[in-house]
Amino acid sequence: MTFAIQAHGLVKHFGEVKALNGVDLEVEQGTVVGLLGPNGSGKTTTVRILSTLLNADSGTASVGGFDVSSASDQVREVIGLTGQYSAVDQYLTGRENLELFGRLFHLSKADAVSRADELLARFELTDAADRGIKGYSGGMRRRLDLAASLIGRPSVLFLDEPTTGLDPRSRQGMWEVIQGLVAEGTTVLLTTQYLEEADKLASRIVVLDHGSVIAQGTSNELKSQVGGDRVELVVNASADVQRAVSALTPLASGTVTTSDVERRIVVPVSTGSAALLQAVRVMDENGIGIEDIALRRPTLDDVFLSLTGHAAEDETPTPTKARRSRRGRN
């Protein structure tokens, strides 16, 4: 097993604040690892250290086999980085931006031109290629930004919240592009606050909170930590709730919970959709009318909530925010 990214015991302080508290991370070549956590959990700091932008206070890390601090030049040859902002020059056209970054990647002039053409076509920006970035939509800017990070055909790509602030359609588009890159063999480390995104793109998920890894595994492994599927149903009349519970209890793999007011019953089950069918049948046999019934799988939101005690999108009021002010960015 070859690891494209390996990090051990990364610690980083910003003044008094400990941003990373001994992070270990391994990303197998050709896979996508999602770094999941709320704002201030250390996701971006981790990416910045791995992409040679920051030095860790202690710990070691290598990317593509090169040490990030002693061989940072070699690391920069094999990585691409897309940050939370479209880091492109807004006064230049899309083509000029890509050619500039191509030249700075030390491609020959001809190569920079053809690489720019190729990437513009791939990201459906050919029509807008000779327009200034100022007139681009948010989604187009992000695509151009991603294109810029691919100039050097990186084998390891860092995507720091690549879809933050995009509308659902543009987000979908970005996902397809990222999936395409992975299919070609690119290793991706993706940070996100969107559980859906990690679920969709990442083969492994590492959950960070307050600068420490608090859980990792596949999406399914993490979900099984908070329990399996459950059938949720809403009966027509509150009077039926108790009767429904007795009828459903034999199907349950755990304790059935109810809410009389909402006429809602939650049945933990272990047989997935078969359990759903059984539940429908049992309700029908007992003549209990139901308003709604569904099989609900735990989402990563549930995982996050159970791991950290707060939801993923919460702005955790940690002192980590304070150090942010340097560049007034978040």
Added chain:
Amino acid sequence: MTSEHAPRPTIGWLLTDTFAVARRHLLKITRVPESLFFALIQPVMFVLLFAFVFGGAINVGEGGAKAYREFLIPGIFAQTVMFAVAGITVGITEDASRGIMDRFRSLPMKPGAVLGGHTLASLLQNTLVLVMLSITGLAVGWRAHGSIGETLLAYVLLATFAYAITWVGAWIGLHMPNPEVAGTAGLAWIFPLTFASSVFTPIGTMPGWLQPIAQWNPVSCLALASRTLFHNPLPLKGNSFPENHAVALSFGWAFLLLAIFAPAAVRYFKTHSTGGAA
């Protein structure tokens, strides 16, 4: 696996990268011609204001208002060179806040080229501004009376000084948290430096305690050096060391600033990521 380029000596890449970055900034000037327009118009306005509004009130001895204009123009040259610094301070902070600095830093390019290219583009813009200023000066009656060699040396000095000052501006820009603060900070130190100098008024008219400060002030040195090389009036010129060695001292200031701030700025750029963290 991505090394599509042939190995090349460091200095070669440094130049290639510097030119690529400079090209970016020059393209930007053509996209936002307003910025060049205002960079050009501001010194012209200063010439006209000081020549015709204050010209009558500031007495530089014989020759009246015309003599003042001859005295003034080299001062405005020096002042313009100083004010040119604000643009790069803001530009660098903008790049930092947009994540462009971090993108550069994540590329296998030479780190010195990011600032080197920016300062080079500024130098070209400032040269254009000096040309414009010279034309305005000629229009209001200023002349370079020295030899061609002296005149050329004056322009070389102004350009060298401008280049050195943009590195100071770059260094300041790297330390500023955002473009708004950079806009103010970039100018804050320029005003006292420019006005407590011989740019607009002869040093001899200032209070005694201020005179040594004004004499050693690099802006005074530059103004005095230009006046000396252009053979423009030097009213109330004292006999202090800086006034007697203005040309050498101006070059000295320029090289000193360059020697301090260029390496400092590049080192800061290399070691300080400008982005936020999460």
